[in-house]
Structure formats: structure tokens, C-alpha cells
Amino acid sequence: xxxxxxxxxxxxxxxxxxxxxxxxxxxxxxxxxxxxxxxxxxxxxxxxxxxxxxxxxxxxxxxxxxxxxxxxxxxxxxxxxxxxxxxxxxxxxxxxxxxxxxxxxxxxxxxxxxxxxxxxxxxxxxxxxxxxxxxxxxxxxxxxxxxxxxxxxxxxxxxxxxxxxxxxxxxxxxxxxxxxxxxxxxxxxxxxxxxxxxxxxxxxxxxxxxxxxxxxxxxxxxxxxxxxxxxxxxxxxxxxxxxxxxxxxxxxxxxxxxxxxxxxxxxxxxxxxxxxxxxxxxxxxxxxxxxxxxxxxxxxxxxxxxxxxxxxxxxxxxxxxxxxxxxxxxxxxxxxxxxxxxxxxxxxxxxxxxxxxxxxxxxxxxxxxxxxxxxxxxxxxxxxxxxxxxxxxxxxxxxxxxxxxxxxxxxxxxxxxxxxxxxxxxxxxxxxxxxxxxxxxxxxxxxxxxxxxxxxxxxxxxxxxxxxxxxxxxxxxxxxxxxxxxxxxxxxxxxxxxxxxxxxxxxxxxxxxxxxxxxxxxxxxxxxxxxxxxxxxxxxxxxxxxxxxxxxxxxxxxxxxxxxxxxxxxxxxxxxxxxxxxxxxxxxxxxxxxx
Numbered sequence: 001x002x003x004x005x006x007x008x009x010x011x012x013x014x015x016x017x018x019x020x021x022x023x024x025x026x027x028x029x030x031x032x033x034x035x036x037x038x039x040x041x042x043x044x045x046x047x048x049x050x051x052x053x054x055x056x057x058x059x060x061x062x063x064x065x066x067x068x069x070x071x072x073x074x075x076x077x078x079x080x081x082x083x084x085x086x087x088x089x090x091x092x093x094x095x096x097x098x099x100x101x102x103x104x105x106x107x108x109x110x111x112x113x114x115x116x117x118x119x120x121x122x123x124x125x126x127x128x129x130x131x132x133x134x135x136x137x138x139x140x141x142x143x144x145x146x147x148x149x150x151x152x153x154x155x156x157x158x159x160x161x162x163x164x165x166x167x168x169x170x171x172x173x174x175x176x177x178x179x180x181x182x183x184x185x186x187x188x189x190x191x192x193x194x195x196x197x198x199x200x201x202x203x204x205x206x207x208x209x210x211x212x213x214x215x216x217x218x219x220x221x222x223x224x225x226x227x228x229x230x231x232x233x234x235x236x237x238x239x240x241x242x243x244x245x246x247x248x249x250x251x252x253x254x255x256x257x258x259x260x261x262x263x264x265x266x267x268x269x270x271x272x273x274x275x276x277x278x279x280x281x282x283x284x285x286x287x288x289x290x291x292x293x294x295x296x297x298x299x300x301x302x303x304x305x306x307x308x309x310x311x312x313x314x315x316x317x318x319x320x321x322x323x324x325x326x327x328x329x330x331x332x333x334x335x336x337x338x339x340x341x342x343x344x345x346x347x348x349x350x351x352x353x354x355x356x357x358x359x360x361x362x363x364x365x366x367x368x369x370x371x372x373x374x375x376x377x378x379x380x381x382x383x384x385x386x387x388x389x390x391x392x393x394x395x396x397x398x399x400x401x402x403x404x405x406x407x408x409x410x411x412x413x414x415x416x417x418x419x420x421x422x423x424x425x426x427x428x429x430x431x432x433x434x435x436x437x438x439x440x441x442x443x444x445x446x447x448x449x450x451x452x453x454x455x456x457x458x459x460x461x462x463x464x465x466x467x468x469x470x471x472x473x474x475x476x477x478x479x480x481x482x483x484x485x486x487x488x489x490x491x492x493x494x495x496x497x498x499x500x501x502x503x504x505x506x507x508x509x510x511x512x513x514x515x516x517x518x519x520x521x522x523x524x525x526x527x528x529x530x531x532x533x534x535x536x537x538x539x540x541x542x543x544x545x546x547x548x549x550x551x552x553x554x555x556x557x558x559x560x561x562x563x564x565x566x567x568x569x570x571x572x573x574x575x576x577x578x579x580x581x582x583x584x585x586x587x588x589x590x591x592x593x594x595x
Contacts (some may be wrong), residue, residue, distance in 0.1 A: 002063050002064045002132050002133060002142070003064060003142040004063055004064035004065070004142070005064055005065045005066075005142060006062065006064065006065070006066045006067065006131070007067045007068075007089070007090070007093070008067070008068045008069065009026065009069045009076065009087035009089045009090045010026045010027060010068075010069060010076050010087075011025070011026055011027040011068075011069055011070045011074065011075055011076030012027055012072075013027060013072075013073055013074060013075055013076075014027045014028065014029055014075070015075070016029070017029070017242070019242055019266055019267045020075055020077060020343065020344055021239075021241065021266065021274045021276075021340055021341075021342050021343050021344030022080075022239040022266045022267060022270075022271050022342040022343075023077040023078060023079055023088075023120075023121060023267075023342055023343050023344075024077065024078040024079075024085075024267060025075050025077060025078070026069065026075075026076040026077065026078050026087055027075070027076060061130065061131055061132050062130060062131045062132070063131065063132055064131050064132060064133055064142060065106070065129065065131045065133045065141075065142065066129070066130040066131035067089065067093070067127065067128070067129055067130075068127075068128045068129075068130075069088070069089040069125065069127070069128075070125045070126065070127075070128060071126050071127075071128045072128075074125055074126060075125060076088075076089070076125065077120075077121050077125050077343065079091065079173070079270075080267070080268075080269065080270055081173045081176065081177055081270045082176070082177035082203075082270055083201070083202060083203035083204075084203035084204050088116075088117045088120050088121055089113070089117060089125075089127060091116075091120075091169075091173070092113045092114075092116035092117045093109075093113045094169050094170075095116060095169065095170055095171075095172070095385060096109065096112050096113050096116060096385075097109075097141075098149060098150055098151060098152070098169065098170030098385065099149035099150075099151070099170060099384075099385040099386075099418035100141065100149060104141050105139070105141070106133055106139050106141050109141045110127060110129050113127055114126060114127045115413075115415075118588070119586065119588055120173075120342070120343065121342075121343035121345075125343070149170075149385070149418045150170065150188050150222035150223060150224055151168065151170035151171055151185075151223065151224050151225050151385060151386050152166050152167050152168040152169060152170055152171070152185070152206070152222070152223050152224075153166070153167050153220065153221070153222050154166050154187075154208075154217060154218075154219055154220065154221045154222075154223060155167060155205075155219055156219040163199050163207040163208060164196070164207070164208050164209065164217060164219075165205050165206070165207065165208075166185060166196065166198075166205065166206040166207075166208045166223055167204055167205055167206075168204055168205070168206050169204050170385055170386070171225065171385070171386070172379075172382050172383070172385070173270075174376075174379040174380055175228060175379075175380050175381075175382065175383070176201075176204070177270060178230055178231060178234060178380055179198065179201055179206070179228070179229070179230075180198075180229035180230060180231055180574055181198055181199055181200055181201075181229070182197060182198060182229050182570065182571065182574070183197075183198040183206075183225070183227060183228055183229040184196065184197055184198070184211070184225075184226040184227040185198070185208060185223045185224065185225055185226055186223060186224055186226045187217065187221050187222070187223050187224075188221070188222040188223060188224055189221050189222055190221065194210055194212070194215055194217060195210065195211040195212065195226070196209065196210055196211065196217075196223065197210075197211050198229075224386065224579075225383070225386040225579055226578070226579060226580075227560065227576055227577065227578050227579070228383070228386075228576075228577045229570065229574045229575070229576055229577075230380050230381075230553070230574060230575045230577065231574055231575075232573050232574060232575060233573065234376065234377065235260075235261075235262050236261050236262065236272055236369060236372060236373045236376060237261070237263070237264060237269075237270070237271045237272050238256060238261055238262070238263055238264075238271055238272065238273050238274065238275050238339075239263070239264050239265065239266040239267075239268075239269075239271035239273070239274045239275070239342070240252055240263055240264070240265060240266060240274075240275055240276070241266050241274055241275060241276025241277065241340075241344075242265075242266050242267070242276075243276050244275075244276060244277065244358075248358050251357070251358040251359050251362075252275060252358050252359075252362060254359065255358065255359045255362035255363060256275075256362055259362070259366050259369055261369065271342060272342075272372065272376050273339050273341065273342070273347070273372060274339070274340040274341070274342055274344060275337065275338075275339055275340075275362075276337070276338065276340065276344075277336060277337060277338070278336065278337065278338045278346065336355070336356060336361070337356070337358065337361040339365065339368075339372075341509065345509055345590075346507075346508060346509075347465075347469060347508060347509065368469060370544075370545060370546040371465060371469070371471045371542075371545045371546070373546050373549075374471065374545035374546045374548065374549035375464065375465060375511060375513075375549075377546075377549040377550065377553060378513045378515070378552070378584065379513075379586070381513075381515065381552075381553065381556065381577065381582070381584040382513070382584045382585070382586045383417075383577075383579055383582070383583060383584055384415055384416065384417050384418065384583070384584075384585055384586070385417075385418050386418070386579045387417045387418070387419065387579050387582065387583035387584075388417075388419055388579055388580040389417055389419065389454050389456065389458065389516060389518075389580075389581075389582070389583040390417055390419045390420050390453040390454035391416065391417050391420075391450065391451065391452055391453065391454065391458070391514075391516055391583050391585070392414070392415070392416035392417075392420055392450070392451045392453065393414070393415055393448060393449070393450050393451075393514045393585050393587060394411055394413070394414040394448070394449045395412045395413040395446055395447075395449075395512075395587055395589065396409045396410060396411055396412060396446065396447050396448075396449060397409070397410040397411075397412050397440055397444050397445070397446055398410075398445050398446065398447050398500050399445070412440055412446070412589050413587045413588065413589050415585040415586065415587055416585070417583050417585070419454070420453055439590045439591070439592050440503055440589050440590065440591050440592070441503075441591070441592055441594055442467075442503050442504065442506065442507075442591055442592065442593045442594045443502065443503060443505060443594055444502075444503045445500035445501065445502055445503075446500050446501040446502075446503060447492060447493065447494065447500040447501065448462065448492070448493040448514075449490065449491070449492055449493075450485070450490060450491040450492075450493070450514065451489075451490045451491075452485045452486065452487055452488065452489055452490070452491075453488070454487060455487050456487060456518050457484035457485065457486050457487060457518070458484055458485045458516045458517065458518060459476065459482060459484050459485070459516065459517055459518075459519065459521055460475075460476045460485065460514060460515060460516040460517070460521075461473060461474065461475045461476065461514075461515050461521055461524060461552065462474040462475075462493065462512060462513070462514050462515075463512070463513055463515065463542075463545075463548065463549070463552070464510065464511050464512035464513050464587075465510065465511050465512075466503075466504060466510050467503065467504060467506050467507070467508040467509060467510040467590075467591035468504045468506040468508070469506075469508070470504075470541060471541070471542040471545035472539045472540060472541055472542060473539070473540045473542055473545075473548060474493060474538070474539050474540065475521070475524075475525060475528065475540075476491065478525070478528075478530050480525070481520075482520055484520075485516075494538075501539070503591055504591075505593050505594060506591065506593060507591060507592055507593040508590070508591055509588055509589070509590055509591075510588065510589050510590075510591060511586075511587075511588050512586075512587045512588070513584055513585070513586055513587070514585040514587065515552055515556075515583075515584045516582065516583045516584075517555065517556055517559050517581060517582045518559060518581045518582075519555070519558065519581070520555075521551075521552065521555045522555065523554050523555050523558070524548060524551040524552050524555050526551075527544070527547060527548060527551050528540055528542075528548065529541075529542070529543065529544075553575045553577075554575070556575065556577050556581075556582045557575045557576055557577065559578070559581045559582060560576045560577055560578040560581055560582075561576060
């Protein structure tokens, strides 16, 4: 049968250490040595003879789908989060399958799983797929029978009358680590949704109880997130890389403690970032220029989706407006020490010169910690798999002129909420090749395309760090009474035919968040440094990114509390976010500097 999936979440390459940044390597550190027992030698000879006979059969592709965690020569990595650990492939594929629906194309499964892995590891690990099913990327994934996705499943209570156990493997790990008691879930497979309140968490398991008395729930029922409660008191955690010697660790600990940052040893606990020494070749990535591309395949255009009109309903911007053209900083990331994502992918910001001491390097970094803290808060809101809003975002690399763009647009990153297939008749966009972390040459021109496929008007803001480490924000409108993105409408940032966003000439990762809500971001807009007479949809450099991120969470909290019968039960020290009223999409891409 071809309806089988074989998954090997391990690798055959190692670098002589069990760690890669703050991630564990899933391969043997060395090859065992010694002499085989005579009986084992005889068995090996017999198996060799049988192997020769079966050689013809072994040459054929494996049946079904065969997945390995990493391509040849790459590392297979494992992450550790709050209370549990998992291979990146296992966790990424599990999360995606929980929100996938029947008829999902195999190419979509592979592309989205690869995107999730890259968001966790950077470009150090790429999913490798083989087997008979990969010959037809449009064939459905063989093990997805559900018509509607879910975020977890209910287990039996350990004792009668005790709380149920809800396995929450469909939630993003960043949010799960800070999941607060009082969060709400609801069942999927019952005639009417049954509301469940979270009592506590143990790793991937949530302890839940029905909100209403006398409700009967059977084990095996699937559930979806409804209201996410997050603490207002969240800190930044940085892991110290194993490459640092004892004196360097002591100096770094002293400096980071003064900056009120929590520190852990690499590989022991989950961390937001990694501090360590830079190594040669860490900023080198492959990139493709539009001028070097052969004829591109016919990838879908957002304006061509079924039942959705073309981009309309938004104010025009003159084609001469220099939207999103950010200056390139003079520094380059080539110092002795650096900050990295957990998978040892360097951040674009420069923090150290070649001969600088650890304390001096960390002190130079202190102003940037607020930007990194802001990114952490925004990661807590990511909910592409749980949001009930139907939205899609794509980042495109475009040619410099409008005439060339129409024929030469190259998708770089695409994200969408899990409810999109329901709105579009279970038809996901074929996203093969559209993966987070895709490399972009510096100097490229980029444009974001957004689509509101739901039935509610939405307000939004794009915020994040560009590849130079500069915090930027791009609200849909700078008006005090902003117009919403109407149901069925689309939006281009910047608006066509205006020029796109020119990428700074700095190697590194860009990390952006598209945050949307059914209510305006009033508090956020009031705190943005918008100059009088500023044109709409223009990037704003942020000197106070942490304040802006906190304002975004407060606006999302206000959107929940104004329309929730249970809002009075929420504590004052939390943010309450209703998945029916907000969506956050996480978009990342790599930039290769040009000479």
C-alpha cells in the first residue's frame, strides 16, 4: 500500500558535540568500536547474501511517504521547552497535522512542516522527503481523515471527579510555555461546544474542567483553544553557549544579571536567544536573485483565489512614494561575540568588535534587549493554528518595476490561519517552496500581500525586526479613526504601483509579525512616533519597541474583554486573548549580504 508514512527524526551527521546552540543533536556523537562476536559476523555475512538477492527491490522508491529529519550532511535537532522535549521534525509535523484537514495537498504538508522547522532552527535543518507519494506533490496527505482541524485531544481523568487531561500538542511552543490557568478551550466533536477551563499544565498536558456543571465529556474528544491567558510579568531568557570558557561565562552572567536578564546553560532549559562566540561562515547563506531565475512555475496569486475579489477598498498611494526603504547600517555582524536564535542563527545586530571583552559586548547589547523582549511578547500571540479569523499573508520578492513584477514575483514566505481551508472549501494554497527562512539577497525589493477571507472587518499592524536588527512598525493606517480591511478585500504593503521595501545590506534573519484584530489598535497607534502629515503604510523606526508590543497586547486584551460574557473572571495580572477576535502570523526570512 502507498497509504503509509515512515518518519525518522534522527540524523547521521554530528559536529563532535551533543549541542548546536541551545538545541540537542539527534545523532550518535561517535561510532562504537570493537570486535564483533563470531555469531554476529556469521549473521552479517548471511544478511549480505540476502541483500544481494533483494537489491532490485531495494532500488525502487519506498512506498508512501518517507520523511527524514535532515538532508544529507545536515544536523537533526531537538528542542527543549517548558516541561517537555521533542525533535523539531516531530513537533513541527504534529502541530501542522492537528490543524490540517482532509484533502490537504502533500506539497502543502511538506512546505508548512519545513517552515515550522526553520522557525525553530533557522536554516540548519531542512526536511528531506522521499517515497512514491512525493512524485505527485498534489496528492493528499494519506493520514488526515478529519474534516475540521483541532488543537488537542481530551484524555481520561486519572480519578473519577478529577480534572481531565487535555493533550495540547497543536499549540505553538512559545505560547504553551507561558499558558496561564483560567485559559478556555472548547470541544469540537460535540453538537454544541463545551467550554473547558484550564486548571494547570504539566508539559504538553493541560488539566481542564468543564465550565458548566453536570457536563459529560468522553475521552478522545478533540478540542480547540478559545481564550489564551498570558501573564503580564514575562522575562527574557538567554542561554550561554558551551563555547564560552569559565571566565567568559562569569563575566557574561554578571553583565546580563545587571540588565535583568535570566540566564541558563545551553541545552539545559528553553531560552529565547543564545549568547556565544561567532564562528566563521555563520553569516553565509545561499540566495536567489530574480534576475537569475529561470521561468517560474505558476504559483497562485492571492487576488486569484476563489470567491475573493481583487485588492480593493484601500486608499491609493502615489507611485513615487518611497515606502519601506530603510537605510542600511554601516556595521556588519563580524565581531567576536554575538547573539543568536536557539539554533545558532545569528541576529543581524552588531554587538561586539573583534577584541572586545564580554562585559563590554553585553553592555553594548543592553539597548537592544528591549527589542528582543518585544519580539518575545509578540511570539506569545502567534496563533495561526488556533485563530478563527480567516487571513493569509505572503511576502514577495518583486522586480524594481511594476511591469516586471507582474511576471517575476517570487513568493518568499507565506502564512495563513487554519480556518482558511474551511472558508475556501478545504482548498489550501499550494505553498510548495514558500517557506519561512527562505534566503533573500540584500538590495531586493519586497512587498507584503494580505487577504481577509473572513466575514469580519479587520484592523492590523505589521511589526518586527528587520535583518539589521532595527525594530520597525507598519500600521495599516495612521489615522486616529483608521478604516478597516473589509471582508473579502486584500491589501498590498506598500500599495501598488508604489516601489517595494528595499532590504538593507546586512546578513541575518528578519522576523516580522502581522497582528490583526476585529477592533482598532487605538492604544498602539497613539504610542507610535508618527510625524504630522505622515503618509499611510510607511515603515516607522521604533525607539520604544517594547512599549509598542505591550500596547498591542493590551489592545488585543481590550478587544476580548469588551465582548466576552466570562471576562469578569479574568485576573488583573494577565492578558486575555480571544481567538475569535485576533490573529497573529509569524513571518521570517533570511538575508544574504551582497559585496
